[in-house]
Amino acid sequence: MATIVIDGEEKQVADGSPIMDACDDLGVPFACRAGICGTCVITILEGMENLAPKTQEEEDMGLADDQRLACQAVINSGTVVASY
Numbered sequence: 001m002a003t004i005v006i007d008g009e010e011k012q013v014a015d016g017s018p019i020m021d022a023c024d025d026l027g028v029p030f031a032c033r034a035g036i037c038g039t040c041v042i043t044i045l046e047g048m049e050n051l052a053p054k055t056q057e058e059e060d061m062g063l064a065d066d067q068r069l070a071c072q073a074v075i076n077s078g079t080v081v082a083s084y
């Protein structure tokens with residue numbers, strides 16, 4: 001199992017899973033859920049190395065190095081700590 005921590009609250013997800021549902025439960029706002037609008041941008045505080053590489057949608061968004069789209073990112077394993 002992998003762990004997503006946002007603003008001190010955490011959810012467990014299966015290794016290799018999208019983080020969207022966990023982030024939704026933890027209060028991250030979503031709109032398109034398709035990597036287009038940028039509503040779900042989160043800042044990764046710890047554990048960026050535990051996420052799969054950025055998707056094409058994330059690359060196209062021009063995110064900062066410590067930012068990901070919660071509707072696109074997949075966690076490989078371990079713990080990711082983020083804020084939104």
Ligand code: FES
Pocket residue numbers: 029030031032033034035036037038039040041069070071072
């Ligand atoms: S919800 Fe629109 S980019 Fe993630």
